[in-house]
Amino acid sequence: MNIMANTLDRGYFMYQKEFEEKALEVLRSGWYVLGREVSSFETEFADYTGCRHCVGLASGLDALWIAFRILGIGSGDEVLVQGNTYIASVMGITINGAVPVFVEPDEFYNLDASRLEEKITDRTKAILVVHLYGQASNMEEIMKVARRHNLRVVEDCAQSHGAKFHGQKAGSFGDIGCFSFYPSKNLGAFGDAGAIVTNDDRIAEEVKIFRNYGSEKRYYNKVVGTNSRLDELQAGLLRVRLRHMDELEQQKREICERYLKELDKEKFVLPRIRKGATHIWHQFVIRSDRRDELVEYLKKKGIGSIIHYPIPPHLSEAYRYLGFRKGSFPITEKYAESVLSLPLYYGMKKEEQSYVIEWMNRF
Numbered sequence: 001m002n003i004m005a006n007t008l009d010r011g012y013f014m015y016q017k018e019f020e021e022k023a024l025e026v027l028r029s030g031w032y033v034l035g036r037e038v039s040s041f042e043t044e045f046a047d048y049t050g051c052r053h054c055v056g057l058a059s060g061l062d063a064l065w066i067a068f069r070i071l072g073i074g075s076g077d078e079v080l081v082q083g084n085t086y087i088a089s090v091m092g093i094t095i096n097g098a099v100p101v102f103v104e105p106d107e108f109y110n111l112d113a114s115r116l117e118e119k120i121t122d123r124t125k126a127i128l129v130v131h132l133y134g135q136a137s138n139m140e141e142i143m144k145v146a147r148r149h150n151l152r153v154v155e156d157c158a159q160s161h162g163a164k165f166h167g168q169k170a171g172s173f174g175d176i177g178c179f180s181f182y183p184s185k186n187l188g189a190f191g192d193a194g195a196i197v198t199n200d201d202r203i204a205e206e207v208k209i210f211r212n213y214g215s216e217k218r219y220y221n222k223v224v225g226t227n228s229r230l231d232e233l234q235a236g237l238l239r240v241r242l243r244h245m246d247e248l249e250q251q252k253r254e255i256c257e258r259y260l261k262e263l264d265k266e267k268f269v270l271p272r273i274r275k276g277a278t279h280i281w282h283q284f285v286i287r288s289d290r291r292d293e294l295v296e297y298l299k300k301k302g303i304g305s306i307i308h309y310p311i312p313p314h315l316s317e318a319y320r321y322l323g324f325r326k327g328s329f330p331i332t333e334k335y336a337e338s339v340l341s342l343p344l345y346y347g348m349k350k351e352e353q354s355y356v357i358e359w360m361n362r363f
Contacts (some may be wrong), residue, residue: 001355003343005304010184010347011248012190015240022236034212034229036235042195044242045179048162050172051197053204056230058209060158060180060194064092064128066228067154067176067196070206073098073125080119080151081128082111082334083312086087089156090313092178098125100322102314104331108274109133109285109339113141117149128150131160131170133308134186134282135273139165139173148173154178159282161187164251166276172198181238186252186282187245189234219246248346252281255344258353259260259284269338283308287338294363306341323326 012019026037038056038360039132046054057063073079075097078235079351081089093100101119106112109132126145129137144226153174160170161179171177181193197205209216212226241248257278260270269287273279285308287351288294312332314324343356 001306001354002302003352003356004295004344004345005306005341006184006343008188010345011188011241015244018240018332022240023233026233026236029232032232037232037233037239038230041230041235041239041242044239045195046197048169048242048245049177049197051171051177052199053201054197055197055207055211056202056235057194057196057207058228058230059192059232060121060156060178060182061088061091062211062226062228063178063180063194063196064089064154064156065095066207066210066226067095067124067178068092068098068126070203070210071126071152071154071175073152076123077125078121078123079126079154080111080124080310082117082130082132082270083314083329084109084309084335085130085132085156085313086158086309086311087316088158088316089128090319092154092156093128094319099123099312100319102324103333104329105132105335106138108135108137108272108277109335110135110137111142111272113138113145114146114158120151120263122151124149124151126154127174128154128156129174130156130158131163133271133279133319134159134163134165135271135279135283136160136165136170136277138237138274138277139168139170140276143173158182158185160280161185162245163280164278172199175200176203183236186248186280187238187241189238191234193230193238194228194336195236196352226292249280252344253279255348255353256281256284259342259357262361264359267363268360284344285337285339285341288340289338291338291340297363298359303356303359308341310336312336 042054158180177197181189210225214223
């Protein structure tokens with residue numbers, strides 16, 4: 001048996017007729033940028049997240065850097081962010097000239113709220129919360145710190161579509177929630193796509209203007225903006241998948257419940273769920289001190305796996321200028337050396353799940 005870490009075509013075939021009908025509808029409409037599909041998706045996704053506004057953008061990274069730009073966070077300003085996130089989170093900060101201040105993660109792989117205040121200085125302007133792997137962060141404590149110090153809060157929800165903390169959905173707690181709809185996400189498009197959600201009317205209006213060359217009215221430009229527009233085809237296809245999110249989330253939950261129940265807890269550190277939080281299982285991440293050996297073993301058995309992520313941002317070549325060295329963030333680095341994402345995708349068959357579990361437990 002050959003099992004990939006992720007395979008995207010299964011999710012397409014599950015709703016093939018609906019996807020193809022929508023694609024043809026958009027192609028035949030003659031309107032391909034900022035039309036009815038985008039505005040309809042924005043309304044539907046805002047409703048899904050519990051926010052007043054959604055603005056469709058070209059990618060999740062665009063959502064991040066535009067969020068900080070609109071909030072006026074720039075040169076010399078500091079933004080607190082967890083050390084074990086994907087590097088795009090940090091790029092959203094530094095593209096604007098701001099400085100990432102790394103905070104160690106907790107046992108749930110999310111930002112450790114208890115470590116925030118020790119990192120705050122008079123230059124701290126915001127907290128970037130990343131709901132990593134699909135589990136909602138400890139938003140109650142994070143928002144308490146933010147309010148106490150008058151800090152902005154941006155949520156990176158690229159991996160957490162629909163995840164909740166105390167019944168409230170990720171992206172709706174802070175000033176801005178940033179989403180990616182990259183094809184591998186739980187709510188995935190068929191190319192690059194992203195969005196910002198917010199409850200602030202002014203922020204929503206400014207993002208709409210900024211994404212379209214800074215233009216509120218065609219050829220009349222209020223600000224120097226950018227070109228970051230969710231296109232009609234991707235918006236239409238996202239609308240199809242959004243209709244099925246509850247059943248898709250349940251499917252991944254059932255797979256991961258099997259993993260949690262049947263994988264050997266003596267051999268691997270399995271993911272835990274924080275009280276009050278929900279997990280939508282973008283990834284199923286285990287830890288092993290013999291991670292690299294395990295990767296090769298699984299490969300020989302025809303089982304794919306992915307490391308999310310092998311090099312933490314503070315040790316990447318891109319951020320060498322920040323001056324960090326190995327040992328600067330030991331928890332972050334320990335995770336980078338031991339985490340491994342197991343196969344998990346829509347349409348994963350029971351026999352495929354059993355095969356992964358059997359060979360994992362035989363390691």
